[in-house]
Amino acid sequence: MADELVLYTNPRSRGRVARWMLEEIGQPYRTEVLYFGTTMKAPAYLAINPMGKVPALKHGDAVVTEAAAICAYLADAFPQAGLAPSPGDRLRAPYYRWLFFGAGPIEAAVSNKAAGVAVPPERERMMGYGNIAQVMNVLEAAVSRGYLVGDSFTAADLYVGFAIGFGLMFGTFEKRPAFEQYWRRVSSRPAFIRAKGLDDTSAPR
């Protein structure tokens, strides 16, 4: 029997990106919903993710946390889904580049913006993202190509696309036409629509 996949999540969290990825993979999985401040910080869950944050994924006895790592892990564990270039393929270069750009510069720039943290210009050179305008301009050019890696959708588009969609909704991303078009393209995928439906209907009160 195949190892069980378990998603630890909360529908109002970055767990949504992991569910989208699981829906793309098309393998059966079980969901455990954790609640902010209670079960998410309880010893049983801290044994899975000592950060007390969601998402986390268990695959048999393997545990992976960090939304981007979950996407990368699943893409490699289930290559038949075609969501990552094969190891050794030169397209692995832009694939890693954009996944890490999403989890590093985009995440940090957008989180700082949301928290009202202003980086003084003289400190930009030590910030991994420089400044948010630079991150947005680089990303705008990248998504204007169509997909981030070669000519097809990968886990990098899923992870970065989710950040764009979330940012457009919550105002941390400017409504630039390239972002809106890209988000329309990636969010029209049947797996995203299924994942959204599942999370929207399991939203805790």
Ligand SMILES: N[C@@H](CCC(=O)N[C@@H](CS)C(=O)NCC(=O)O)C(=O)O
């Ligand atoms: N770096 C983590 C961040 C995960 C994270 O911050 N999750 C938030 C929800 S979106 C969370 O679980 N917060 C609960 C808490 O910190 O108590 C990832 O990318 O997965």
